[in-house]
Amino acid sequence: MVAARKDERIPIAIVGMGCRFPGDATSPSKFWDLLKNGRDVYSPDTDRWDSDAFHHPNSKDRVNTLATKGGHFLKEDPYLWDASLFNITAAEAMSLDPKQRIMMEVAYEALENAGMPLPKVAGS
Known part of the structure; x- marks a missing residue:
């Protein structure tokens, strides 16, 4: 295998994309819309965890606790x-x-x- 020179540029092309991001951004165009519109997709997701069981506003000094009650989840x-x-x-x-x-x-x-x-x- 021949090593590429440090300054050599190898052209590439992105010909296909797919993605999954929070906020129902299930395609590149939906992800772009989410960014363009500045949507905040943070949510408390009670289906995935019991946030009340792990939440404490001062979790820094507490074991097994979180400072947040939610996150950015795939739907x-x-x-x-x-x-x-x-x-x-x-x-x-x-x-x-x-x-x-x-x-x-x-x-x-x-x-x-x-x-x-x-x-x-x-x-x-």
């Missing part, structure tokens, strides 16, 4: 996922970390956005 349910699209069995899908599911879905969307269908990249 989509990571368990509502089409495992068959990725040729994954239901049993395998149950053992996947939700972050892996989201990553696979976003990678698929980026390929789709680039005009590269899955059969074209399968095995690459």
